[in-house]
Amino acid sequence: MFKKILIANRGEIALRVIRTCKEMGIKTVAVYSKADEESLHVKFADEAVCIGPAPSSESYLKMSNIIAAAEITNADAIHPGYGFLSENAKFSRICDEHNIKFIGASPEMIERMGDKANAKSTMIAAGVPCVPGSEGVIPDFKTCLKVAKETGYPVMLKASAGGGGKGMRAVWKEEDLQDAWESARQESKAAFGNDDMYMEKLIEEPRHIEIQIVGDSNGRACHLSERDCSVQRRHQKLTEETPSPFMTDELREAMGTAAVKAAEYIKYEGAGTVEFLVDKHRNFYFMEMNTRIQVEHPITEQVIDFDLIREQIMVAAGIPISGKNYLPNLHSIECRINAEDPYNDFRPSPGRITTLHAPGGHGVRLDTHVYAGYSIPPNYDSMIAKLITTAQTREEAISKMKRALDEFVIEGIKTTIPFHRQLMDHPDYVAGNYTTAFMDTWKMNDPVDEE
Template sequence: MIKKVLIANRGEIALRIIRTCREMGIKTVAVYSTIDRDSLPVKFADEAVCIGPPPSAKSYLHIPSIIAAAEVTGADAVHPGYGFLAENAEFARVCDDHDLTFIGPRPETISKMGDKSVAKETMREAGVPVVPGSGGAVADVAEGLATAREAGFPVMIKASAGGGGRGMRMASNEAEFEKLFVAAGTEAANAFGDGRLYIEKFVEEPRHVEIQLVGDGQGTVVHFGERECSIQRRHQKLLEESPSPVVDADLRERMGRAAIDGALAVNYRGAGTVEFLLDKNRDFYFMEMNTRIQVEHPVTEEVTDTDLIEWQIRVASGETITSGDRAPRGHSIECRINAEDPFRNFSPSPGTITAFHSPKGRGVRCDTHVFAGYTVPPTYDSLIAKLIVREDTRERAIRKMLRALDEFIIEGLHTTVPFHQQLLQDPRFLAGDFDTKFLERFELVKEG
């Protein structure tokens, strides 16, 4: 069994991992940049090591410093959390080379699923439904245009090594295809060092529905139901819930089976998420696989009574999985609370929190690393808290979330709390009538 885990991350996910490790009797090591010296993960970990200055490239992305911290403290495992190095195959290989258990998939799995075109072809061969388009990266704009004609416009032009909406364009017709293809390739090359592109048919009125799974790398994969993640801004999720308001037991079984088939095709080990596009006809298509724990994992934990971080650690330790799939019970919603001003196009709002009170009560959970006096730096992601509720039904969960948001006190900077309060009272959201473009139609009413 793993005895000491170094957490190669920061913020709320680092604190989340520390808590599970402590409950499992596992020692923890926090690493931190100089700007995070006074953070809660540093305070609550058994040991802490400074790994560099604030820029991520010199601290949380600097592999030699992280490996050195593990060796100095005698850690025997590394948990990457999400973001930073969580889906970096080279980091996983370096951990293996230094006899450190990487709490995640094997390096070759990360590599295969990290290349969007390779991942799509792998899923296609496993019998998982995929969006019509190129089988992999296209050679040039001419091949891309030929593929687009075959799939039928409109099409999406996507970066093979992409994520977060970068290197992505929608072409409505042949006339604009070449210009958008060049722009997407340039953006992808600048963002990822890889300008390869692939083409997909544009799915109309899509919902973003993902399946949480865990595999033991020994031939068994189980799924934990779905998460509805369609409330997005510029391809970044803002609210998630489980179960989806449009997924019934039959569709859940079919999507879960497809996700498992895809994971088995790469002998998956660890926690992972298969993301699907669900169209207006209830047909679903593979979009990508995230080979890490997700930001929104708490909603799955709440409706399946599961600690997914514990599952990650156990399968990384070599344990096999014997239990079957877990269907959701009740309903859970997560609101991402970011240090952003929703009334100024969600512009970042770093600064010092002068007052902080998190909501309490039955069925209310707040995953956060901030406190009164904490300074939110401009250096990293703006997420400062995840507010999660659980209730018997979606209607009751929405009412509970609104109550909890009313109790949330965060002063000294702007947050997305007002946005969530308005969203959760929108009649279309209440009816479950939304897709990934919903926020383009949503009108945020200025306070006062």
């Protein structure tokens, strides 16, 4: 087992990893930018190293600084969390070259599954259902036109190196295809330095449902059931739940089997997710694979009583998994609390938190790195907390979330707490009747005058 793990991340996920390491008796090293000097992950780690100024490019993405921090503290492993370098094949390879274990996927695996066109062709070979479309990168517009005709409109153009909704265009008719092709490539080139595109059939009224998997160095994998991530804004998840209200026992078994087949086909090592689009007829199609821990992993932990970070560390240390598949026996919901103004197009709201009252009680979990007096820097992702409620039924989990949101007080900045409170009363959400288009049609009520 590792003696000391450096956490190459910040915020709540860095704190989350530190907590599990402490429980396992493993020493921890926090790295931080100058903007994060007062963050809790810095205070709770055994050691802390400043790796640069506020911009990510000069700190959390600066590979040489992170490796240097690991070497001067004698860390024998690095946990990348999510985001930043967690799916960076070059960083995974550099860790290997310096005899530091990267707690995540191998460079080869990241490269194989990080390129979405390559990932799709791999899954087709593995026998996993995939969305109809191009068999790989589309070389030119003439081929794009041909593939669109064969696939049938509507189609979705996607950046092969994409993520976060960048380089994606829905096209409903042929005369709009060329403009979409050119603008998607330009956006992809600007965002990722790569303008390779592929095409898929646009699945109407889809659910975004992912399967949590874990694989070990012996090539065995298991699944830990599903998470429904369909409530999204601009392809960014807002809330997640497990089990999915759309799921049936038959669909869960079929999707779980497909996810395990995908992981074992590529001999995947570590925690990851196989992401699917599920249409209104409950046909499911492979979308992508995330070769890292997910933001929403706590809800899976809650419904099966399982520490995914601990499992990541165990697998990285060469300990085999049990091979058992897990099914949820409770219901859990996660609300992502962002420092954003939901009444003003979710505009970021960095600044100093003057008051914070955390909710509590049975079945309430709060993962956060903020506190009263903490200043949220403008340099990073706006998520400041994850509020998770768990209960015997979905109805009870929603009721518990309403109560917890009512208790959750953050003053000094704007947050998405009011958005989530309204969401929990929305009749379609309460009925479990939502798709990835949910946020396209819903407008929040005006804020209530608290005076």
